[in-house]
């Protein structure tokens with residue numbers, strides 16, 4: 001489209017976001033390829049030109065890491081894509097990932113002035129556009145730093161840990177990342193499915209961090225292989241704990257250990273980390289029946305439901321104890337799931353599971369709920385309606401009702417203060433824990449949150465580790 | 472690798488995590504022992520712990536109990552070729568590398584001087600029981616071992632177990648060696664002979680552990696079992712390994728693998744272990760089109 005025409009069209013449609021093309025629902029439910037295809041250059045230019053470049057931009061306050069949003073969008077309109085991504089990367093070191101998985105409608109885009117009358121500027125899609133473009137170029141590796149002689153151990157290679165590692169390596173620290181699993185990436189590799197976040201994008205970030213000189217040691221479960229005390233004794237000047245919230249919660253109702261009932265983590269670890277969607281080429285099995293119920297209403301529930309559908313389930317029903325408006329998942333994912341034919345049963349909560357003689361689940365009894373007073377999270381609290389129990393036929397159940405911090409480090413480190421839920425208590429400004437030289441960030445210090453907040457807390461911790469070690 | 476190297480140097484050398492197989496031995500038909508380079512794990516391992524390994528990029532993660540570990544930086548693992556993944560592991564030979572080994576995992580056994588302890592084990596469970604018996608003996612306990620198998624050929628670690636035991640009994644289902652019958656029969660006889668066990672360790676197939684725990688229950692003898700449910704990560708992140716203990720859900724990989732036998736729901740454990748039987752069959756069929764007998768391991 002010639003620029004003049006495009007601009008003209010744009011002016012007419014200032015209130016309407018440029019849609020992003022995606023695989024058609026009927027096609028995509030048969031594969032694990034990425035659903036959303038990203039903007040073309042033309043689409044990105046058109047969308048970027050919708051930005052009013054407000055003198056007093058509201059969007060930035062919605063970004064947990066304060067990316068200079070109007071500046072990078074303006075650079076896009078000027079076709080200066082390399083400068084645009086550099087601008088984003090001043091604050092966000094994982095833009096190709098965040099552009100895909102951030103809940104933008106709850107963050108930056110929520111504050112966009114255009115959103116008052118029409119669609120907010122699609123900031124996330126623009127971020128993804130410039131980040132993806134950069135990934136097609138050969139990797140530019142910053143000059144190797146002269147090491148400053150200080151060593152930092154980072155525990156967990158999720159977004160929090162990877163951010164700390166990158167920031168400190170760039171400042172001349174020797175960084176060793178200990179990751180319990182056989183690959184780095186945390187939830188980005190074991191949880192979020194390929195169709196939403198291709199693993200090669202995560203791999204590119206990990207490769208970049210290794211190119212910075214960070215030493216990555218997989219298969220290293222800290223707490224068992226080494227304790228934090230041992231790492232400090234061995235000569236690390238500081239330790240950052242970024243071990244995430246990976247301990248799945250269960251409902252605690254009868255029959256929950258029947259075969260065919262998975263925690264969302266088990267289901268997703270099998271599918272994503274172990275690639276059982278390629279069984280038997282990959283050897284880890286997964287069993288998905290015909291009628292699948294997924295319990296929960298967040299991203300984890302949706303990722304499980306959509307994976308189950310792709311693995312051949314005839315029907316997938318999301319069972320959520322609140323209503324649609326309270327679902328914590330990203331809006332785009334809810335819409336995608338609905339398009340794919342996933343049904344929802346709102347205001348319902350399982351009370352027990354029924355099984356056959358072989359111990360396989362055959363049914364789920366649930367009770368209807370109504371919304372009562374708002375609870376501490378501000379959402380209205382669901383209350384069961386007595387006597388409303390019904391049984392539905394199921395042969396697979398995926399429980400996605402939340403996760404708490406991985407407990408091994410907490411239980412093997414003396415003097416490390418935690419809440420009763422196992423969340424490591426830190427100073428929110430510095431990330432410092434109750435122990436000297438021990439910092440924490442990401443889900444392990446906040447409870448389940450987001451990729452961007454994990455990254456943000458990693459940045460903060462890296463900064464204060466640097467301050468304290470150069471004092 | 473020389474024994475005198477300081478720990479930090481050892482580590483620098485193994486940054487790339489190469490887990491080379493140093494030795495391999497057939498212990499019985501389908502049961503193999505490998506000695507693998509894994510210096511960090513060898514330094515840290517304690518009785519009762521296990522590792523999770525992955526043979527190739529497309530392999531499953533499989534849990535195996537640590538049998539021995541040495542200050543030459545090696546660990547020994549014993550496994551029975553029961554499914555595709557263990558057969559695949561069995562195909563590796565000396566000099567081959569195992570892609571990933573994570574460990575030590577799980578809580579170590581509570582090793583102390585218990586007074587008189589019975590260590591009752593069957594099948595490959597003997598491999599898991601051996602380091603515990605050895606540690607108990609070193610801690611001053613009087614160790615009475617009872618090892619069993621279907622037949623004489625399948626008995627594992629006889630000499631090793633005898634060496635760390637004050638008294639040593641054998642039982643085979645077919646009577647080809649020792650008592651004819653089950654290890655639990657021998658246990659019952661010893662209890663009735665007033666052996667006065669303070670604690671019983673029972674490690675083996677779930678049914679054997681269940682029967683052994685039924686034997687000790689009326690006598691109120693503290694009985695510990697080491698459970699072997701299906702595991703995926705082995706680090707407390709998936710819950711595949713969940714077991715009901717005293718009606719509470721526990722994760723065997725981080726809360727265990729050892730639990731109070733009298734509190735374990737064995738029926739549920741046995742059902743959960745069968746969770747993927749059709750898939751396991753299908754993969755063997757798929758990858759061995761000749762069907763039935765696999766062509767991949769020769770004796």
Ligand SMILES: Cc1cc2nc3c(=O)[nH]c(=O)nc-3n(C[C@H](O)[C@H](O)[C@H](O)COP(=O)(O)OP(=O)(O)OC[C@H]3O[C@@H](n4cnc5c(N)ncnc54)[C@H](O)[C@@H]3O)c2cc1C
Nearest residue numbers: 156158159160180186187191222244442443449450451454
């Ligand atoms: C299925 C799913 C979908 C999600 N979707 C979104 C989304 O769309 N958008 C969004 O913003 N957020 C999403 N989230 C949340 C987001 O992924 C997390 O908030 C974020 O990954 C937290 O990062 P982290 O670095 O704190 O921890 P994690 O990503 O959990 O990484 C922690 C790492 O530490 C390792 N580890 C744990 N214990 C140890 C130990 N003892 N020693 C060594 N290593 C250890 C773990 O193996 C893991 O690799 C989703 C989460 C899930 C599970």
Ligand code: FES
Nearest residue numbers: 705707709710724
């Ligand atoms: S094996 Fe995953 S939690 Fe135990």
